[in-house]
Structures are given as structure tokens and as C-alpha cells.
Amino acid sequence: MDIDWAALGQVFGVSLVVTVGIVGVFTLGIVGSSRKAETQPDGTVAATAAPSVPARIGAYVCYGLCAAAVAYGLYLIVA
Template sequence: MNIDWAALGSVFGVSLLATVSLVALFTLGILGLSKQEEAAASGGSAALARSGAYACFALCAAAVSYGIFLIVT
């Protein structure tokens, strides 16, 4: 049995990067929603925080959908 260690390391690296990126993006979305409440309480612009959070969630959904597309095809 022959294992291509370079390919295995490459897959590991890309998987780790994708996982960390998705978690960070989702965390930014949650943070944006929490800042929306703070901004509304202090009289700031809550719409900007909400739209940024929704953009983060949309990017997460797009990345997950693309991953599922790659698995299925």
C-alpha cells in the first residue's frame, strides 16, 4: 500500500483552512447580530450591523452549498 503523503497533507491543510474560515465567518455573523442590539440601544446604525451579519450568514450558506455540490458531483 502506497500513501501519497503530500496529497494527504494538502487535503488536511485545505480542510483545516476551510473549517476555520467558516467558523470565523459564522462567528462574525453572530457578533454582528449582537452589535445590532448595542447599536440600537445607543442610537447608532443597527442596519449596518444587521446587513453585515446577514452577509456573513449568506457566505456561510454559499460555502456549505458549494461543498455539498462538490461532494455530489
């Protein structure tokens, strides 16, 4: 039995890059949809209002990209 080490390394590299990329995009979505903490003059910390519209749209795009990547992965497994 022969192991094609070049192909194994290529699969490892691609899966590592795609995994880090998807986690990064999902993190951007979380940051875009989260409320920001704001320190008040009396020293207390309060959450501000909801994120701006462009930030929410960017977050939804990031979530959509993650969902598309998962759907494509499932397609590759099933096909």
C-alpha cells in the same frame, strides 16, 4: 499500497483553513446580529435596542457566505 503523504497533508491543510474561516465568518455574523449589553447607572445590566442597519447587513452577508460554502461543499460531494 502507497499513501501519497503530500496530497494527504494538502487536503488536511486546506480543510483546516476552510473550517476555521467558515467558523470565523459565522462568528462575525453572530456578533453583528447580537444585542449589546449596557450597564445602567444603578449597576444593572440591560440589553440595548437591535443592532444598527450596517451591522445587520454585514451579519446577513456573513450568513450568506456560510450558506454558500455549505452549498458548494454539498455540490462537490454530489457531483
